[in-house]
Amino acid sequence: MPKIDWKSLGFGFSDVNCHIRYTWKDGKWSKPKFVKKPFISMHIGASCLHYGQECFEGMKAFRQKNGKVVIFRPEENAKRMFRTAERCVMPPVPVEMFVEAAEKVVKANIEFVPPYGTGGSLYIRPLLIGTGPQIGVAPAHEYTFIMMVMPVGAYYKGGLKPVRACILDHWDRAAPHGMGDVKVGGNYAASLFAHEKAKHDGWPVELYLDAKTHKYVEEFSTSNFLAITKNGTYVTPDSCSVLPSVTNMSLKQVAADLGWKVECRKVRYEEIKDFAEVAACGTAVVVTPVWEITRGDEVIRISDPKKPGKGLQKLFDTVQGIQYGRIKDIHGWCHEVK
Template sequence: MNKDVKINWGNLGFNYIKTDYRYISVWKDGQWDEGRLTEDNMLNISEASTALHYGQQCFEGLKAYRRKDGKIQLFRVDRNAHRMNESTAKLLMPEVPVDKFIDACMQVVKANEHYVPPYGTGATLYLRPFIIGVGDNIGVKPAPEYIFSVFAVPVGPYFKDGLTPCNFMIADYDRAAPYGTGGQKVGGNYAASLHPHRIAVDRGFADCIYLDPSTHKKIEEVGAANFFGITKNNEFITPKSPSILPSITKYSLMDIARDYLKMPVYERDVYIDNIDEFKEAGACGTAAVITPIGGIEYKDKLHVFHSETEVGPVTKELYRILCGIQFGDIEGPEGWTYLV
């Protein structure tokens, strides 16, 4: 670790910190090179790169966790690899072989292992794999070359108050078009969310909730995270739509709810006018893990779920089990964790 870097592990935010090494590989003439680690955190690309002009780029997010025994593990990294390739297919970019993706993540964690926060701090090492279209290309067509890279940043909780209920408002904007790229992890979806997010924060909310772009009647995403609710019948419900990013955290919670808590689990439409069916609600994703939703403002009225100040019991248990598996305290399903 750079001797000039002094990190207060218990007070980390979700901000960029330059670590020692990152992985980079170039696709050219129809194939990826072997890839390598580098200390250089700057990319030198053509001014005509498709990533700059036509948004031909996608990314992933996952974490490395320090276990109680001091070892480090990744959580469901294979799912990130497959999801990235779903994004590359949509944007006509070359896929990254799953083994290459996993190996790149492993190399970056090993090379920056001193940046993996100590067990018990709640902090993690966040990995950001990405692919961008580069090279000299001025027309609207796939790039002639691509860069695949993975860098790492030690992070604390995405929301600074941790597992504390937050209030959200319904956005008047769409984050993605029907049958567009909402189901892929591409930068354009996030660019579209910046303005609505600012409006929500200026009004005192943590973020906004997006309704389906076709009818504006169904809940889709909560800012940059997926929505889930616990019904009064103790069912785990999450929205289903082609324009929702398939959150690895969400699908993990679905498995935990069904297999560990023995709850019925359904992926279906969630109508905004029917949110009183839920006794608890939350947002979930790699960065936020779980953010309990205290209330949702819709048509100038705040609908409160379990509480604006206390976390519901089911949400709390889902969080405990998920984090327990991620940090190695609870045995997860086979294949969920990868020892570095």
């Protein structure tokens, strides 16, 4: 076993045994290679460097209560990367190849999956980039698909902690019918400036409204928006410029299983003040309760700053319970690494 202080792990890169790598050339994907060193040598004209032919994913493997190691819904990340690749004119990674790569790379680094009870997980970061040289604007002729892994710690060491969020009207994340619904690096470059400004001014997360009218809620820079109404309905925005989150998809299902009404619809900014609970959701933390949202001079108080609402706590406990094998996986979301 590697010498790791599992309890104090954060969310960051760390060295493991290897990553897995495939190349696409002459119309087909190569066999996988395990590569020990976390470096890549590529042509200085590679299309990922010049024209942003780059996309990635994020998912997790968990060591469950009974000792099994599972990956949470890798097929959904595979399908999302497939759609992203098509949008950027890159050769899509077949879903079976993606899932197989995830199994292989987790298996090759199995001792880095944090022990059950530490709250940690093995973060899996798939990456697809154009590595062939391309100086005129056009898709490359060669691509590299990499899947890397790293152990990460529990985000909430002492239970869910509500945060404050802000809306910065001066910057938008994604245009309607642009690239907001796919996972390309450019979307994060587009939000980094506002993100750093928000952080500097004391808000850990920033919420984006729709770029065209600034009337409707879209999502946070790295997570979807969800709300629970006073009569217990799960509400999440429907927009063509929001990334379809695997966590949100799972939470919607959990909410429906609990007998809650689920609405995926346009959410007006003015509605925020009437919600009982609001949260950001994504792979990294499942849900982050948001207790207050600031937009210019307007401050909307939503819920208790000290503790999460009951609805969010229930959703969080259920998804984590499934991931760690404490709750029956009735939908078959946990993909076992044998």
